[in-house]
Amino acid sequence: MARRNDHTREEIQGMAIDATRTLIAKEGLEGVSARKVAQKIGYTVGTLYQNFENIHELILHANAFSLTQLLVELEKVYQAEPRALPRIIRIANTYLDFGQRHEKQWIAIFRHTLPRDFIMPDWYQARIDALFSLIERAVRELAPGRDKKQIQLASRTLWSSVHGICILNIGNKLYSDNIATPQTLMQSLVTHYLSAWIQEGSKA
Amino acid sequence: MARRNDHTREEIQGMAIDATRTLIAKEGLEGVSARKVAQKIGYTVGTLYQNFENIHELILHANAFSLTQLLVELEKVYQAEPRALPRIIRIANTYLDFGQRHEKQWIAIFRHTLPRDFIMPDWYQARIDALFSLIERAVRELAPGRDKKQIQLASRTLWSSVHGICILNIGNKLYSDNIATPQTLMQSLVTHYLSAWIQEGSKA
DNA sequence: ACCTGAACACCGTTCAAGT
């Protein structure tokens, strides 16, 4: 063996990322291993390591794919709803819903940790930034009078909180006795937080 | 070797849990392995597995210890501040602060995942319950007129959100440009959410 | 140039064998 040249570098990378995505979707982050990915694409681990620095880079590519899917959904909702308050509520619910529909992929994004010396690639950071910028836009249109710092503070606070509800929803130890659905919590969070925040702004 | 009997079963278990705690504090959850723990206490892996079902049980004991520390701090704050609103704000800040002071331990609690077939032990679940019950008490005293379901909904919403801010604080990709400290976000969340929630209650 | 497969240093877990 050797010198097969069945696929270009780019093809092998694409196949490996796809295989990683499938593994995450089926078995979760823990189900991913270099050997399994290699076997799935018909090459050996050695080849995998000629195409990726390490296993983290591979997982990061798979997670970036999920983030892009999420971003597309959120942008669609943003476009579909012009009214500022219903818009941000729908965005929060879409975020929550995405986590429920793609549970394994969602967990893979937030559970995966990079080694200390690993520098987050630009193409990954860009997706995180896009997510926060979408929220910031939505919050700004809710209160156009506020200055940039206030908008930033509110959108980060709100989104950390929305994220917290999503996280504890997936661990789902919390809503044991079908008392409160995560959707109810989300509704409670967004409406209460924002109504007080808007009111505070109209006073100034 | 064999038949050393230097320590009782209970002593070995205690030593192993301590060693695990030390490993988590120094190297994080990823730094824990059965072989390392065994070596630290002067026994072999075999002995470890006669005292614990698996590595997860060991980690759960270490995490339960951290949860107890956290609970003690929160209870102290609860006792020290009788006014309902300042009390819950201080509890939220203590929660955030604990996560910052014991970062590795904190991450170990929320990052550790059990195998699907592993049933959460009672003594662990009890600590989680105690945490939520403390928050629920604090929220109830803020609005004694509300019925139980409303209190539960509000305290779960609030605490998921508080938790979300703590989580994203520790990943700390978010507050890159020292614009907003996590304390500022926490303040914004708790005051806005609760002021709207209390106001809603006084209308009914 | 491309790919392999063995090697290294690790995992969690089990269990026959020793005292």
Add this chain to the structure above:
DNA sequence: ACCTGAACACCGTTCAAGT
């Protein structure tokens, strides 16, 4: 009864050797 240490089936990662 208590403890060991080798074994099994896995990891991530590297690299000499083959074509």
